[in-house]
Amino acid sequence: MASLIKLFPTRREFFGLLGSVSAFAASQGLVAPEIAASATPLPSPSSALPIKNRTPLAPSAFNFLPCGAVRPAGWLLEQLKIQANGLSGHLDETWPDVGPNSGWLGGTGESWERGPYFLDGLVPLAWLLDDERLKAKAMRFIDWTLDNQAPSGMFGPSTNNDWWPRIVMLKALTQYHEFTGDPRVIPAMQKYFQLQLDELPKRPLRDWGKFRWQDELLSILWLYNRTGSSSLIDLARQLHAQGHDWMAEYANFQYTQRITAEFIRLDAGNGLSDLALATHGVNNGQAVKTGPVWSLVSGSPVDRSAALKMVTELEKFHGLPNGMFSCDEHLAGLNPSQGSELCTVVEYMFSLEHALAITGEASFGDRLERLAFNALPGTFTDDMWAHQYNQEPNQIECSLHRNPWTTDGPESNLYGLEPNFGCCTANFHQGWPKFTASLFMFSAAQDRRQQDGLVAAAYAPCEVRTVLNDIAIHLVEETSYPFHGSIRIRVNPASPTRFPLKLRIPAWASGARIAINDQPVPDPAPSTFAGIDRVWRSGDQVEITFPMKPRTSRWFHDSIAIERGPLLFSYGIGESWVKLRDRGMTADWQVFPTNQWNYALAIDPDSPEMEIAVEEKEIGSVPFARRLAPVSMKVRARKVDDWRSEDGAANPPPQSPVRSTLPEEVLTLIPYAAGKLRVSAFPLLKKDP
Numbered sequence: 001m002a003s004l005i006k007l008f009p010t011r012r013e014f015f016g017l018l019g020s021v022s023a024f025a026a027s028q029g030l031v032a033p034e035i036a037a038s039a040t041p042l043p044s045p046s047s048a049l050p051i052k053n054r055t056p057l058a059p060s061a062f063n064f065l066p067c068g069a070v071r072p073a074g075w076l077l078e079q080l081k082i083q084a085n086g087l088s089g090h091l092d093e094t095w096p097d098v099g100p101n102s103g104w105l106g107g108t109g110e111s112w113e114r115g116p117y118f119l120d121g122l123v124p125l126a127w128l129l130d131d132e133r134l135k136a137k138a139m140r141f142i143d144w145t146l147d148n149q150a151p152s153g154m155f156g157p158s159t160n161n162d163w164w165p166r167i168v169m170l171k172a173l174t175q176y177h178e179f180t181g182d183p184r185v186i187p188a189m190q191k192y193f194q195l196q197l198d199e200l201p202k203r204p205l206r207d208w209g210k211f212r213w214q215d216e217l218l219s220i221l222w223l224y225n226r227t228g229s230s231s232l233i234d235l236a237r238q239l240h241a242q243g244h245d246w247m248a249e250y251a252n253f254q255y256t257q258r259i260t261a262e263f264i265r266l267d268a269g270n271g272l273s274d275l276a277l278a279t280h281g282v283n284n285g286q287a288v289k290t291g292p293v294w295s296l297v298s299g300s301p302v303d304r305s306a307a308l309k310m311v312t313e314l315e316k317f318h319g320l321p322n323g324m325f326s327c328d329e330h331l332a333g334l335n336p337s338q339g340s341e342l343c344t345v346v347e348y349m350f351s352l353e354h355a356l357a358i359t360g361e362a363s364f365g366d367r368l369e370r371l372a373f374n375a376l377p378g379t380f381t382d383d384m385w386a387h388q389y390n391q392e393p394n395q396i397e398c399s400l401h402r403n404p405w406t407t408d409g410p411e412s413n414l415y416g417l418e419p420n421f422g423c424c425t426a427n428f429h430q431g432w433p434k435f436t437a438s439l440f441m442f443s444a445a446q447d448r449r450q451q452d453g454l455v456a457a458a459y460a461p462c463e464v465r466t467v468l469n470d471i472a473i474h475l476v477e478e479t480s481y482p483f484h485g486s487i488r489i490r491v492n493p494a495s496p497t498r499f500p501l502k503l504r505i506p507a508w509a510s511g512a513r514i515a516i517n518d519q520p521v522p523d524p525a526p527s528t529f530a531g532i533d534r535v536w537r538s539g540d541q542v543e544i545t546f547p548m549k550p551r552t553s554r555w556f557h558d559s560i561a562i563e564r565g566p567l568l569f570s571y572g573i574g575e576s577w578v579k580l581r582d583r584g585m586t587a588d589w590q591v592f593p594t595n596q597w598n599y600a601l602a603i604d605p606d607s608p609e610m611e612i613a614v615e616e617k618e619i620g621s622v623p624f625a626r627r628l629a630p631v632s633m634k635v636r637a638r639k640v641d642d643w644r645s646e647d648g649a650a651n652p653p654p655q656s657p658v659r660s661t662l663p664e665e666v667l668t669l670i671p672y673a674a675g676k677l678r679v680s681a682f683p684l685l686k687k688d689p
């Protein structure tokens with residue numbers, strides 16, 4: 001074992017470099033000290049140091065690196081720029097709900113969740129891109145919120161005292177503080193939490209706040225880790241006592257069928273009865289983090305493992321091939337023509353990011369990638385100026401129709417500004433930026449013999465700048481994953497230093513290989529984190545090669561889906577886009593099929609690689625675009641005459657295997673997200689028709 005030789009800079013020396021300039025100024029880009037080894041900026045203090053859980057909180061398996069430590073590169077950077085150039089970067093210019101009259105800017109307009117939702121994604125997007133125009137947009141809301149806090153501690157529009165939208169704004173404020181170190185944030189949060197501690201006994205959580213209390217817990221524990229104020233633990237316990245008991249709901253899960261409006265008595269309760277809220281898609285997406293986050297307070301291993309139980313139940317009774325559970329907008333069963341709401345996609349991703357960090361369970365990373373690389377981009381137009389409310393794995397038409405939604409309206413799968421309802425318009429912005437921030441995490445040493453380390457939790461091109469064991473670390477991940485299977489991570493510590501680097505090996509990656517400086521390491525096991533504990537020197541390279549053979553998975557009525565790496569592949573139906581109406585700077589669109597889509601696949605599900613031809617290309621300027629799809633497949637298929645559509649929705653795939661005497665054709669499959677009309681769950685042809 002090589003001895004640790006600390007050359008330069010140590011953490012103290014590194015801060016010395018910054019001199020007397022405040023953390024806030026540094027993070028605003030007013031100082032940019034250079035690191036000799038990589039000739040790139042050192043992290044600012046607010047983004048350098050990972051924060052560990054403070055006692056008596058239980059330790060997390062991994063901790064998030066502070067916002068700004070992980071930055072997008074390669075295709076992911078292009079994707080974030082597309083988002084910034086699309087609706088995210090212009091929403092306030094064209095949608096009054098977050099425009100100049102927003103209640104969160106002191107106006108008389110929308111004064112509930114939409115301003116905070118927007119900020120929850122705009123803040124990380126703006127700072128990850130270091131985009132001054134977007135930062136200025138975000139600062140208007142941040143400044144108004146921080147500068148207009150009431151003497152009582154209440155913040156936000158005075159016309160509305162609902163706890164729920166403030167839960168969202170707290171998430172935006174904690175990210176903003178990590179990016180900037182703005183000294184106003186922590187006192188404002190302390191004042192607000194003290195008010196809530198006093199008020200909750202008299203004015204308890206209700207409806208949305210009652211079912212989403214675990215998201216406030218994140219901000220409370222964030223503050224506790226910085227101040228150590230024991231009253232915050234008291235507040236956490238109050239929220240737990242008043243909030244919905246998600247662990248109990250899933251310990252004996254009853255909602256195993258498609259939920260109907262009649263079942264939840266939608267008319268009587270205005271959608272806000274406990275039954276409606278307990279079966280609501282977005283609430284369930286947010287709920288997945290509840291057990292792990294609460295386990296930090298309770299210390300209970302049962303609470304910690306509750307997330308795996310939750311996702312297992314959701315997948316068993318409502319799981320879809322794109323990684324989502326159905327929710328349109330209540331839990332909707334296994335038919336791949338049911339939809340999933342965009343809010344649920346981004347909230348489920350956020351829950352999985354926290355579940356992965358706290359539990360260290362590798363399969364949460366698999367699930368996170370499945371959402372990020374399929375369901376998330378699949379529900380936007382390529383330019384991210386229009387999105388759906390509901391997306392379907394078997395989405396054969398996007399038009400005004402009533403079916404097949406459980407409780408949603410006829411515009412639900414249109415691509416537009418605010419199809420069906422505007423929550424997703426305000427909330428979608430967090431998806432890509434928070435995924436970026438979660439790519440690498442921090443593993444705290446559990447005892448004196450260990451060192452703090454880094455964890456590759458999910459894979460996409462990025463750069464990391466942080467400080468480990470007093471040494472500045474710069475890490476570069478170069479890859480065109482998920483389209484292709486090789487990943488190179490260059491490790492550049494400021495001086496040679498020992499630390500563990502943990503690499504997530506997905507469940508599908510049997511046969512993955514890892515090499516360090518061209519020297520292979522023992523084969524890593526799927527569904528684990530492969531740990532490499534060594535002295536790292538600047539220029540060291542880790543090469544990961546994932547097997548990218550096509551695979552199959554089984555779904556509703558024994559239908560079959562084709563996967564490769566974390567990508568789902570779909571038949572891209574011909575699309576005719578018809579504008580329904582202009583919507584300010586964007587528009588609402590219907591999409592109609594231009595050809596038939598009712599194919600069954602002729603493959604052997606146990607060895608699909610024998611019959612599927614894969615073609616790889618370079619990633620284009622829009623990574624998930626149908627034009628120039630970076631990877632495609634050819635597969636044999638036949639049409640199935642009696643698989644039809646009704647009211648714009650494909651009927652469930654007929655029970656496999658099916659027979660067909662129609663001519664054999666060769667279908668081209670493309671990444672799920674590339675086909676805005678698509679079939680993803682196919683019937684399987686009987687071998688001898």
Ligand SMILES: [Zn+2]
Nearest residue numbers: 341343423424
């Ligand atoms: Zn929504």
